Amino acid sequence: xxxxxxxxxxxxxxxxxxxxxxxxxxxxxxxxxxxxxxxxxxxxxxxxxxxxxxxxxxxxxxxxxxxxxxxxxxxxxxxxxxxxxxxxxxxxxxxxxxxxxxxxxxxxxxxxxxxxxxxxxxxxxxxxxxxxxxxxxxxxxxxxxxxxxxxxxxxxxxxxxxxxxxxxxxxxxxxxxxxxxxxxxxxxxxxxxxxxxxxxxx
Amino acid sequence: xxxxxxxxxxxxxxxxxxxxxxxxxxxxxxxxxxxxxxxxxxxxxxxxxxxxxxxxxxxxxxxxxxxxxxxxxxxxxxxxxxxxxxxxxxxxxxxxxxxxxxxxxxxxxxxxxxxxxxxxxxxxxxxxxxxxxxxxxxxxxxxxxxxxxxxxxxxxxxxxxxxxxxxxxxxxxxxxxxxxxxxxxxxxxxxxxxxxxxxxxxxxxxxxxxxxxxxxxxxxxxxxxxxxxxxxxxxxxxxxxxxxx
Numbered sequence: 001x002x003x004x005x006x007x008x009x010x011x012x013x014x015x016x017x018x019x020x021x022x023x024x025x026x027x028x029x030x031x032x033x034x035x036x037x038x039x040x041x042x043x044x045x046x047x048x049x050x051x052x053x054x055x056x057x058x059x060x061x062x063x064x065x066x067x068x069x070x071x072x073x074x075x076x077x078x079x080x081x082x083x084x085x086x087x088x089x090x091x092x093x094x095x096x097x098x099x100x101x102x103x104x105x106x107x108x109x110x111x112x113x114x115x116x117x118x119x120x121x122x123x124x125x126x127x128x129x130x131x132x133x134x135x136x137x138x139x140x141x142x143x144x145x146x147x148x149x150x151x152x153x154x155x156x157x158x159x160x161x162x163x164x165x166x167x168x169x170x171x172x173x174x175x176x177x178x179x180x181x182x183x184x185x186x187x188x189x190x191x192x193x194x195x196x197x198x199x200x201x202x
Numbered sequence: 203x204x205x206x207x208x209x210x211x212x213x214x215x216x217x218x219x220x221x222x223x224x225x226x227x228x229x230x231x232x233x234x235x236x237x238x239x240x241x242x243x244x245x246x247x248x249x250x251x252x253x254x255x256x257x258x259x260x261x262x263x264x265x266x267x268x269x270x271x272x273x274x275x276x277x278x279x280x281x282x283x284x285x286x287x288x289x290x291x292x293x294x295x296x297x298x299x300x301x302x303x304x305x306x307x308x309x310x311x312x313x314x315x316x317x318x319x320x321x322x323x324x325x326x327x328x329x330x331x332x333x334x335x336x337x338x339x340x341x342x343x344x345x346x347x348x349x350x351x352x353x354x355x356x357x358x359x360x361x362x363x364x365x366x367x368x369x370x371x372x373x374x375x376x377x378x379x380x381x382x383x384x385x386x387x388x389x390x391x392x393x394x395x396x397x398x399x400x401x402x403x404x405x406x407x408x409x410x411x412x413x414x415x416x417x418x419x420x421x422x423x424x425x426x427x428x429x430x431x432x433x434x435x436x437x438x439x440x441x442x443x444x445x446x447x
Contacts (some may be wrong), residue, residue, distance in 0.1 A: 021285035029221035
């Protein structure tokens with residue numbers, strides 16, 4: 001599969017049914033129940049759509065821009081499920097402008113969000129960490145407290161739509177970086193981490 | 203429709219449940235009796251409420267709505283309500299009444315409810331019109347390509363097989379019959395026959411022994427049959443109250 005096809009698939013995934021039509025459905029419910037929330041959600045959804053469509057013309061993005069998109073996405077999810085999502089960003093200042101392929105991180109965040117268990121205050125904790133090691137960029141998304149998981153450590157086998165999104169990332173990494181692009185799931189106790197490694201570029 | 207259609211909604215999104223409840227409200231023939239946010243909640247709700255219809259989301263927080271159909275012991279109609287369109291064929295395979303896409307179109311939902319009402323009342327009527335059978339009545343049934351008259355009292359047990367059922371006789375002959383479990387339930391003499399599971403009706407005269415299995419379930423061994431049959435939680439309590447000493 002070539003790069004542009006994978007790129008288009010990335011966009012399609014990000015706007016696909018599990019997201020767009022569910023968001024519209026929530027907005028419709030909110031217009032009856034809570035107009036202020038409905039208004040906010042339309043604004044968020046518009047910003048998110050603008051962000052995603054902008055990426056259509058750009059194969060690459062920066063970590064900083066991806067962070068903006070993911071924050072919008074998580075706010076929309078929090079509205080949909082009435083959840084409190086506690087997102088921690090551990091990206092060192094010098095890596096914010098690092099170049100990464102578009103549509104790379106959101107599927108990972110979505111998978112971890114689906115697996116994150118609620119803490120004692122009802123919040124779901126997710127952390128995204130970036131670090132540089134031997135000219136390789138390591139990006140990982142993790143939940144300290146995850147629901148008892150289905151997947152084992154190691155190789156990734158997709159089963160649902162969200163998992164297929166992650167599988168697409170896996171294929172993209174192989175296509176772009178060959179054996180220098182790595183995606184893996186690391187489990188330690190109740191914590192789960194999905195990590196990818198790509199060559200560092202600025 | 204004489205009686206109302208009892209309905210429940212299963213969806214992991216609270217607003218999606220609220221929206222569907224709102225859309226169902228104008229339909230007075232539908233009575234919404236509960237909502238569930240997960241499969242575990244749904245199974246419990248279905249067993250207590252015994253709904254006629256379940257409006258079921260498919261992809262829910264790591265769970266798949268299709269699994270509900272295997273987890274439940276009670277028969278109900280399914281209407282899938284989802285933002286995905288790729289499950290439609292599979293929905294058709296499990297005999298779903300309808301497949302609605304989110305956000306749900308109100309006119310489309312009205313068609314679903316019409317269809318639902320027609321099917322449920324047709325099934326009730328068909329079942330009620332069936333004649334009651336007694337133990338010494340006979341049915342003409344094809345066993346291993348040979349037709350024969352089978353006495354009702356010679357039926358050992360019956361297993362569900364989609365719209366058909368599999369009948370096992372005193373001689374352990376098997377026959378596939380075009381009749382649903384619900385129809386058998388109406389027709390067979392209550393004194394001798396008992397439903398013990400969504401998929402099983404037994405003739406009490408052929409029970410060899412019953413063994414408890416865990417806290418709420420049991421298994422039954424039929425005379426001359428090696429394989430046991432499952433008794434579900436619901437039917438076990440029905441059996442207990444029916445035959446308590």
